[in-house]
Amino acid sequence: MKYVLKLFVIFILLVIDSGYSQDKSLQMPLSFIAQNLEYKGVAVQDDNYTIWGCAPIQDQDGKTHLFVARWQEKNVNPAWRKSSEIAHYVSDSPEGPFVFSDIALKGTGKDTWDKYAPHNPEIKKVGKQYVLLYIANTDYHQPPHGGNQRIGMAIAKSPYGPWKKVGKDGMVLNADNPIKWNYKSNMGVANPTFMKVNGRYYLYFKTKTTEGILKYGLAIAKKLKGPYTIQDKPVTSNKGTLEDGTVFTYQDYIYLLTTDNHGQNTGIVGGGTLWKSKDGLTFNLEDATIGYDLLSTYYREYDPQKVVKIYGPDPKLERPKILMINNKPAYLYAPSGWNIYGGQRTVGHVLKINMDP
Known part of the structure; x- marks a missing residue:
């Protein structure tokens, strides 16, 4: 009996260590994305850089561009808030291989809101212009970080740049309005994702409520460069912490992943979590579905003995971004804090979304 009990305890510890500790009673249905994901491999890898956040877009010639947060240190935290830069990679195929092209944005190193670590890249095309959103900070130490995180915007006529920051310094959103529900959030504003809806510009962002809960908010502008006005309440009705948003439209609905x-x-x-909304102003949990499972679900050769755990408690996908092709979600790009191949650096992964015709 003691032997059986010992084996059971070892099994539970292995399950927890492998990142498979789940509460099945809470599980919602699988989304059309989660049902159709096929792991295709590594999109971005660089032995000299830690990779985080891979925002995709295609140009008129069919090339796929990734805007990637990266830094030279091997650690994720605190390096991401100190040393991140946004690098531009290009491929002839959405599945890669992606080749480094240029640096889109770096911290100014000066007394500006974006002195350190441009991060959380989001790339969209509006008309003939490419729009790059990002976060940065004035001081990477904690505190004041992350309450000093702000969102910036830069625009270019080509994905190769040159990138011009909007307004006087590029900043388009902060958490400094005393009448708003996220005033002086110790998270600031982060994880921007962006789209145009009925002639207006919707900028979604992660922030913290006055009750200390991480939710997604929405700021709306009549013009691309702003000003952006934070709406009166969060848009998500989440129960627990939210991270890493990306927004897209499909079949007359707005989805937030x-x-x-x-x-x-x-x-x-x-x-x-894949949130679904008709107007993009409210995303209710009862309408949500599972956006994707852990990385180990899709990588069939997953070996917990081979994995190198660089950051985080689970073999999960971080910073998900969707590439739309012909108005359909076609590919999911995401890094992971665990290197499933045994390498010492994080990499960016690509998964195909095999939608029915």
Whole structure:
């Protein structure tokens, strides 16, 4: 009996260590994305850089461009808030291989709101212009970070740049309005994702409520360069922490894809939540589905003995971004804090979304 009990305890510890501790009672249905994901491999890898956040877009010639947060240190935290830069990679195929092209943005190193670490890249095309959103900070130490995180915007006529920051310094959103629900959030504003809706510009962002809950908010502008006005309440009705948003439209709905770090929304610790809305102003949990499972679900050769755990408690996908092709979600790009191949650096992964015709 003691032997059986010992084996059971070892099994539970292995399950927890492998990132498979889930609450099945909370699990919601699989989304059309989660049902159709096929792991295709590494999109971005560089032995000299830690890779994080891979925002995709295609140009008129069919090339796929990734805007990637990266830094030279091997650690993720605190390097991401100190040393991140946004690099531009290019491929002839959405599945890669992606080749480094140029640096889109670096910290100014001066007394500006974006002195350190441009991060959380988001890339969209509006008319003939490419729009790059990002976060940065004045001081990477904690505190004041992350309450000093702000969102910036830069515009270019080509994905190769040159990138021109909008307004006087590029900043388009902060958490400094005393009448707003996220005033002086110790998270600031982060994880921007962006789209044009009925002639107006919707800028979604992660922030913290006065009750200390991480939710997604929305700021709206009549003009691309702003000013952006934060709406009166959060747009998501999440139960637990939200991270890493990306927004897209499909079949007359607006979808917001976020990570579910603690599994309190989907039941999958480290999985993804796919939120669904008609107007993009409210995303209700009862309408949400599982956006994706852990990386180990899709990589068939996953070996927990081979994995190198660089950052985070689970083999999860981080910073999900969707590439739309012919008005359909076609590919999911995301890094992971665990290197499933045994390398010492994080890499960016690409998964195909095999939608029916």
